[in-house]
Amino acid sequence: METDKKDSGDGSVPREEMVEVFSTYNPGDIAFVKSLLDGEGIHYYFQGENTAMLVAAGAYARLLVRADQADRIRDILREAALL
Numbered sequence: 001m002e003t004d005k006k007d008s009g010d011g012s013v014p015r016e017e018m019v020e021v022f023s024t025y026n027p028g029d030i031a032f033v034k035s036l037l038d039g040e041g042i043h044y045y046f047q048g049e050n051t052a053m054l055v056a057a058g059a060y061a062r063l064l065v066r067a068d069q070a071d072r073i074r075d076i077l078r079e080a081a082l083l
Contacts, residue, residue, distance in 0.1 A: 018045065019070050022063040022077055029082065030061055036076055042069060 024030060030049050037044050042065065049061040065073050077083045 017066050017068070018064040019067045020062050021065055021070050021073050022082065023060040024063075025060050032080070033063060033077070033082065036080060037065075037073065040076065042073060042076075044073075 022033065024033075027049075030046055034044075034046070045064045047062045047064055048059055063073075074083060
């Protein structure tokens with residue numbers, strides 16, 4: 001059975017299993033979180049990360065991850081003092 005999938009560049013994750021665990025308007029935070037999760041081999045998707053002028057527009061990039069990995073990712077973000 002096919003599912004609608006989003007890809008972060010390192011793998012596909014079914015959209016219906018995604019939950020938000022973090023949001024930011026800071027491109028530095030986005031890059032840091034990506035490096036943490038890439039290092040752990042975790043699949044993710046940043047929704048809105050390419051929005052021009054995130055800060056000026058008041059927009060946030062949302063980190064979406066598989067629901068079954070959300071607690072682990074929150075722990076990683078807490079250890080990095082992001083949550």
